[in-house]
C-alpha cells in the first residue's frame with residue numbers, strides 16, 4: 318500500500334484568514350492529507366477560543382476534502398507524531414517572517430529528526446495579511462470582506478458589534 322503523505326499546518330489562526338486558506342489549498346494539492354492544528358497557547362491572549370477557531374476553520378475548508386481540523390496544546394512535533402505527519406507546513410510572506418520561522422524550523426527538527434518543514438508562499442494578494450491586522454481593522458469598524466472567509470467575517474461582526482465592517486470600499 319502506498320505510504321500516505323500527511324502534512325500538519327499548525328498555527329494560532331486567531332482568526333483564520335484568506336492567507337491561511339490559500340496556504341491550506343496549496344498544501345491540499347501537494348499532500349494526501351493536511352491536518353490544520355489550532356494551537357492552544359494559554360500565554361497568548363486570543364480573541365477566539367480554540368474551539369471557536371476550529372469551528373470557523375471547519376466551515377471555511379469544507380470543500381477541501383482531504384483537510385481536517387483539530388486543536389492541540391504542547392509541542393508541534395508531538396502533535397505531528399500523533400497525527401502521523403512527516404511534514405510541517407508554514408507560510409512565508411515576507412523577509413520579516415524568515416528569522417522566526419527559521420528558528421522554529423530548526424528547533425522542531427532538532428526535537429524530531431526526520432521531520433521536514435516546508436514553506437509555502439501565498440498569492441501576492443495575501444502577503445500583507447495577518448490575523449492581528451484583521452482584528453484591529455474589525456475592532457475599529459473597518460471592512461474585512463475579502464480578507465477572511467465569510468464565516469470568520471460573521472463572527473467578527475458578532476464579536477465587535479454592528480459597526481464592524483462599515484468602513485472600506487464595496
Ligand code: ADP
Pocket residue numbers: 327328329330331334335336337340406407408409410414438439443444445446447448
Ligand atoms: P503563529 O502564531 O503560529 O505564527 P499564525 O496563525 O499567525 O500562527 O500563522 C500560522 C502560519 O500561517 C505561519 O506560518 C504564518 O507565517 C502563516 N501565515 C499567516 N498569515 C499568512 C498569510 N496572509 N499568507 C500566508 N501565510 C500566512
